[in-house]
Amino acid sequence: MLDTGAVLFGVAIKTLFVFTAAVGLLAPLVAWMERKQGALAQGRTGPARADLAGLTLAGALHPVAGLAKLLAKETIGPTSSGSALHRVAPWLALVPALTAFAVIPYGGVYTFQGTRIALVAADVDWGLLTVVALGGIALFGPLLAGLAGESPTALLGAVRSAGLALSTRVVMLLALVPMLMIYGGVRLLEIGAAQDHTVWLGPWVERLGAGGWTGAVDLLAWVGWPAWGVVLQPISFALFMGCALAEARVVPFDAGLARNELGGGILADYSGARLALFQLAGFFSLAASAALATVLFFGGWTLPYLSQQRFVEGLAPWYGHEVATALCLALHVGCFFAKVAFVVWLLLLLRWSLPRFRHDRAMARCWKTLVPLAIANVAITAVVLLSLDAG
Amino acid sequence: MPLEVALFYVFGAVAVLAASAMVLLSRSAVASAMSLLLCLVSLAGVSVLLSAHFLAVAQLMVHGGTIAVVLLFVLLLVGVRDGGLGPPRIRHRIAKAVGGVSVLAGTWLAVRELVGHLGEMGPVPEGYGGIDAVGAALYGPFLLPLQLVGLLLLASAVGAVILGRRAD
Numbered sequence: 001m002l003d004t005g006a007v008l009f010g011v012a013i014k015t016l017f018v019f020t021a022a023v024g025l026l027a028p029l030v031a032w033m034e035r036k037q038g039a040l041a042q043g044r045t046g047p048a049r050a051d052l053a054g055l056t057l058a059g060a061l062h063p064v065a066g067l068a069k070l071l072a073k074e075t076i077g078p079t080s081s082g083s084a085l086h087r088v089a090p091w092l093a094l095v096p097a098l099t100a101f102a103v104i105p106y107g108g109v110y111t112f113q114g115t116r117i118a119l120v121a122a123d124v125d126w127g128l129l130t131v132v133a134l135g136g137i138a139l140f141g142p143l144l145a146g147l148a149g150e151s152p153t154a155l156l157g158a159v160r161s162a163g164l165a166l167s168t169r170v171v172m173l174l175a176l177v178p179m180l181m182i183y184g185g186v187r188l189l190e191i192g193a194a195q196d197h198t199v200w201l202g203p204w205v206e207r208l209g210a211g212g213w214t215g216a217v218d219l220l221a222w223v224g225w226p227a228w229g230v231v232l233q234p235i236s237f238a239l240f241m242g243c244a245l246a247e248a249r250v251v252p253f254d255a256g257l258a259r260n261e262l263g264g265g266i267l268a269d270y271s272g273a274r275l276a277l278f279q280l281a282g283f284f285s286l287a288a289s290a291a292l293a294t295v296l297f298f299g300g301w302t303l304p305y306l307s308q309q310r311f312v313e314g315l316a317p318w319y320g321h322e323v324a325t326a327l328c329l330a331l332h333v334g335c336f337f338a339k340v341a342f343v344v345w346l347l348l349l350l351r352w353s354l355p356r357f358r359h360d361r362a363m364a365r366c367w368k369t370l371v372p373l374a375i376a377n378v379a380i381t382a383v384v385l386l387s388l389d390a391g
Numbered sequence: 392m393p394l395e396v397a398l399f400y401v402f403g404a405v406a407v408l409a410a411s412a413m414v415l416l417s418r419s420a421v422a423s424a425m426s427l428l429l430c431l432v433s434l435a436g437v438s439v440l441l442s443a444h445f446l447a448v449a450q451l452m453v454h455g456g457t458i459a460v461v462l463l464f465v466l467l468l469v470g471v472r473d474g475g476l477g478p479p480r481i482r483h484r485i486a487k488a489v490g491g492v493s494v495l496a497g498t499w500l501a502v503r504e505l506v507g508h509l510g511e512m513g514p515v516p517e518g519y520g521g522i523d524a525v526g527a528a529l530y531g532p533f534l535l536p537l538q539l540v541g542l543l544l545l546a547s548a549v550g551a552v553i554l555g556r557r558a559d
Contacts, residue, residue, distance in 0.1 A: 162463065
């Protein structure tokens with residue numbers, strides 16, 4: 001049993017690590033990928049100018065330069081009684097998106113000399129629900145921004161984003177329910193660890209062997225795939241990705257801040273540092289959604305085809321258990337961030353491939369097509385799980 | 392004073408005093424809606440102190456993330472921005488004074504009862520307030536009330552659809 005001081009120290013280190021990674025790595029990465037992906041989609045070069053002592057790093061310094069530019073600008077806000085709301089709104093969008101990283105695990109559970117180390121800042125047993133609840137609180141940011149501003153376009157933008165957000169939230173909640181049913185819990189550490197194995201076709205095709213198909217059996221026995229959520233529940237994955245785009249208010253679902261119709265919509269009255277906060281909130285929201293999607297659908301930190309147990313047991317005879325576990329830990333954390341970057345890329349691919357949906361049509365599609373689809377998905381998952389249990 | 396008790400007072404003060412002060416002192420309907428969010432978040436904090444973790448998260452998810460957003464959405468559609476309440480009137484002030492005094496009196500009575508008795512609660516059983524416990528309660532002893540509430544919500548949803556149609 002560890003004493004309280006050591007536990008607090010561990011939590012402080014993990015919190016520091018995950019927030020440093022979110023602020024210093026994921027947010028600039030999303031900002032850079034957003035610009036570069038857009039340039040690729042439109043056949044442009046994209047950001048390539050900002051340099052540090054002659055190094056441009058393929059435009060990777062542009063997010064920093066953009067942030068510095070916005071921070072240096074004057075912040076203009078309304079003088080009416082809405083100014084307090086105007087000031088609070090960007091923080092209400094930013095803080096929940098950032099807080100979500102506290103409950104999303106970026107690694108599994110490792111044991112060093114009897115000490116259990118879980119790579120998540122707050123190891124709560126209702127982690128998935130916390131991320132969803134925080135996403136709900138983050139909705140208030142854009143709503144307040146529209147209400148606090150003085151331009152009518154901001155109000156129109158807020159009406160549009162609120163309608164879209166409420167509709168897509170229902171779909172997102174329903175899309176997550178099958179994942180809870182499959183993994184039997186909402187603890188993100190357990191959900192990630194449950195995907196740490198491979199489904200081999202071997203046992204399934206042995207029946208073919210009895211029918212004389214020996215060659216095919218030998219071949220198919222080598223076929224297998226990681227037991228990731230995206231394989232088990234692709235419909236939930238597709239619905240989740242769409243809702244993640246809506247939550248970050250990026251292109252197909254950005255009717256609330258359409259630049260060419262509403263002049264920025266909810267952000268019409270924002271400038272300077274507060275606008276920078278809103279942009280950061282969007283990047284964090286995308287990164288948090290990508291991190292959650294990684295844990296739910298891409299096996300989290302786990303390596304494909306190589307489970308933690310096999311990795312540690314395989315290396316332990318040569319390097320000892322501790323070193324093997326440390327290697328596994330480092331690989332897992334790297335693997336997690338690589339997967340998050342992949343999901344961010346996937347989200348941005350969608351973002352730059354789709355045109356903006358008209359908000360009323362998007363809402364109608366949401367309620368008339370996606371909600372019934374998501375409910376049917378829940379029902380089918382329940383039937384399949386129950387029949388697997390019975391059989 | 393143990394940490395839990397101190398946190399209980401902080402959350403309680405925010406939920407009751409700060410949130411009602413925001414409603415009474417601000418003339419903006421949006422600020423009042425935000426005070427509801429503040430109150431709900433503080434109550435979620437109280438739920439965590441009571442080891443009812445799932446209840447806290449469900450409260451944030453359902454009340455904070457959805458119902459309060461719907462409330463703001465209604466304000467948006469009605470078009471109430473700051474100052475939408477019109478010029479201040481004497482009867483508003485009287486109503487505010489009565490409201491403020493009753494909140495303070497109620498708080499004082501409650502705190503007088505509580506002082507010295509907080510922290511007397513025994514340890515909670517294993518798994519108390521978790522998802523399993525709440526689910527077992529909802530689908531066990533509270534199955535009938537849960538279904539009745541569902542029926543009520545369905546009826547109100549149908550009613551809303553019919554009322555919305557008539558307005559067209």
